[in-house]
């Protein structure tokens with residue numbers, strides 16, 4: 621198979637979908653790897669390193685897309701990349717389609733076989749989302765701490781407090797991978813941390829992990845309203861896999877926060893959970909202010925720490941991508957239920973139920989969509 625790795629074009633997205641080490645695994649297995657010129661530079665990987673791994677360096681993105689059987693990316697394709705879609709092309713990347721209706725339509729209409737990293741599911745875990753959630757969760761506490769500083773627009777508090785002055789209050793809604801990693805950092809920074817989740821079992825696990833270092837609360841509108849009003853920093857980390865994120869923090873709740881408080885809506889990639897987060901922000905302009913509260917809604921947070929993130933991401937994506945390359949997409953999906961759960965579009969159909977439901981498309985199960993002839 622020919623595997624293509626275009627350079628990411630999203631604002632300040634410095635990750636790359638394959639390291640030279642990953643490329644070497646494909647070439648050793650007899651595949652060709654086409655890497656767009658300088659695609660790895662943002663993560664510290666030179667063209668020469670890819671050449672040594674047996675990959676080929678290609679000048680133009682258009683040629684990488686046109687000549688490849690499978691495109692590996694990090695972020696969802698942006699509008700200028702839609703022209704490269706074609707029937708039967710395999711696309712393996714983050715997609716977050718429930719929050720990207722135009723992309724979903726473009727993939728459906730073009731017949732691309734798209735497998736979304738974030739919906740590949742192994743039991744209760746999302747193995748291709750986890751490492752980036754670890755990164756974003758850890759970043760969210762340190763980013764929140766920064767924006768609480770006065771020169772950055774915040775109310776001017778130190779999360780740790782000092783002897784004689786109270787610690788800052790951090791509320792984390794969603795106690796999964798992002799939430800747990802945010803809590804680790806917030807506790808490390810000395811903050812007063814509350815975690816809210818909908819799952820009683822998850823709250824028990826968090827209580828076992830953190831003990832008296834955190835408070836736990838069941839997710840309901842009253843608990844959320846009270847915790848939000850008291851928070852200096854609110855970190856939003858809810859996920860319903862594949863689906864549009866639910867709005868749990870209303871505009872009224874945001875208005876109840878003190879001026880200069882900070883919201884980091886990590887769940888923005890699935891649409892966000894805060895009513896006043898009305899657009900995705902970028903690393904260039906990461907925040908805006910509404911009702912006196914600093915809002916941060918960057919959908920590619922790990923792109924700012926690309927060296928760590930690229931290695932963490934490719935550690936988990938490459939084994940799955942190798943299965944697709946070695947077996948062909950149909951056999952790989954048939955034999956690996958985790959990979960099958962990643963299939964979001966195929967042969968002109970939407971094959972992920974939550975995406976179809978949230979975007980108003982008809983859901984077609986993978987078996988039905990894939991029953992049509994595949995020629996990979």
Ligand SMILES: NC(=O)C1=CN([C@@H]2O[C@H](COP(=O)(O)OP(=O)(O)OC[C@H]3O[C@@H](n4cnc5c(N)ncnc54)[C@H](O)[C@@H]3O)[C@@H](O)[C@H]2O)C=CC1
Nearest residue numbers: 752753756794795796797798817818839858859919920921
């Ligand atoms: N902005 C960015 O750069 C990044 C964003 N993310 C996003 O962060 C979000 C969280 O991801 P993970 O922590 O990996 O997911 P996860 O599945 O590990 O955790 C989600 C948690 O939300 C909880 N939850 C579901 N409904 C809830 C409700 N109504 N109230 C309270 N809690 C609720 C679940 O019980 C679960 O514990 C996802 O949207 C993910 O895509 C992840 C990495 C980077």
Ligand SMILES: CC(=O)C(=O)O
Nearest residue numbers: 714752889919920922
């Ligand atoms: C999860 C995701 O979308 C990211 O790491 O950018």
